[in-house]
Amino acid sequence: xxxxxxxxxxxxxxxxxxxxxxxxxxxxxxxxxxxxxxxxxxxxxxxxxxxxxxxxxxxxxxxxxxxxxxxxxxxxxxxxxxxxxxxxxxxxxxxxxxxxxxxxxxxxxxxxxxxxxxxxxxxxxxxxxxxxxxxxxxxxxxxxxxxxxxxxxxxxxxxxxxxxxxxxxxxxxxxxxxxxxxxxxxxxxxxxxxxxxxxxxxxxxxxxxxx
Amino acid sequence: xxxxxxxxxxxxxxxxxxxxxxxxxxxxxxxxxxxxxxxxxxxxxxxxxxxxxxxxxxxxxxxxxxxxxxxxxxx
Numbered sequence: 001x002x003x004x005x006x007x008x009x010x011x012x013x014x015x016x017x018x019x020x021x022x023x024x025x026x027x028x029x030x031x032x033x034x035x036x037x038x039x040x041x042x043x044x045x046x047x048x049x050x051x052x053x054x055x056x057x058x059x060x061x062x063x064x065x066x067x068x069x070x071x072x073x074x075x076x077x078x079x080x081x082x083x084x085x086x087x088x089x090x091x092x093x094x095x096x097x098x099x100x101x102x103x104x105x106x107x108x109x110x111x112x113x114x115x116x117x118x119x120x121x122x123x124x125x126x127x128x129x130x131x132x133x134x135x136x137x138x139x140x141x142x143x144x145x146x147x148x149x150x151x152x153x154x155x156x157x158x159x160x161x162x163x164x165x166x167x168x169x170x171x172x173x174x175x176x177x178x179x180x181x182x183x184x185x186x187x188x189x190x191x192x193x194x195x196x197x198x199x200x201x202x203x204x205x206x207x208x209x210x211x
Numbered sequence: 212x213x214x215x216x217x218x219x220x221x222x223x224x225x226x227x228x229x230x231x232x233x234x235x236x237x238x239x240x241x242x243x244x245x246x247x248x249x250x251x252x253x254x255x256x257x258x259x260x261x262x263x264x265x266x267x268x269x270x271x272x273x274x275x276x277x278x279x280x281x282x283x284x285x286x
Contacts, residue, residue: 193254
């Protein structure tokens with residue numbers, strides 16, 4: 001049960017946190033990166049983040065603490081991104097389509113002529129995925145790998161896995177056929193898997209260098 | 212027999228749509244004999260788990276400045 005007193009404390013806590021310049025700057029940077037990956041456009045990303053932060057300030061009362069605040073702000077941002085994507089669903093960026101073309105070659109090297117794994121590309125068993133989630137270096141590797149994906153693959157992957165849109169919704173948002181989407185997601189997963197394996201699991205599940 | 216390229220493609224698609232019985236059977240036959248694809252299969256689920264944890268901000272460290280600066284290309 002939430003009393004008036006608790007309610008006021010929550011509002012005060014939210015306002016204090018959002019007025020904390022260092023906290024705000026940290027979370028804003030992270031939000032922009034998140035929005036950039038999905039929108040592929042700096043201005044749209046800035047706008048979405050701006051609106052999400054304003055929305056957060058307006059509704060500051062509905063959260064419980066620092067961790068919850070972050071989750072909650074990102075949920076607001078996620079909704080803004082979905083709105084933005086729906087608005088720009090007709091805009092297809094021709095240059096980003098071109099860039100994706102190089103991609104086939106790199107991925108076809110994973111398999112031999114008959115379509116079986118090359119000896120040194122065959123996926124290995126990943127040590128302890130659950131434990132990785134608690135390692136700060138792991139997340140650094142994970143982010144670096146996400147950012148290395150070609151832009152269109154990254155967007156498809158993030159919409160599907162990060163925003164958790166249905167496959168159909170991603171197709172509409174990105175103006176893709178179902179089979180286009182399957183190919184994009186397949187390539188994104190092949191790449192991401194390989195990158196995480198090479199940079200994390202084959203490094204003994206730690207990474208002392210910046211990825 | 213199905214090759215690894217087709218098998219991995221199906222395992223990825225299984226994240227978006229239910230596979231047909233024929234697809235499931237031939238995939239299973241391949242995966243039983245192919246350790247690489249067995250690992251790949253587990254990793255599809257792991258990737259989803261990781262990305263959702265990342266989305267929920269369960270990473271504990273993302274909010275730290277030193278994790279953000281080197282990769283921020285937007286500024």
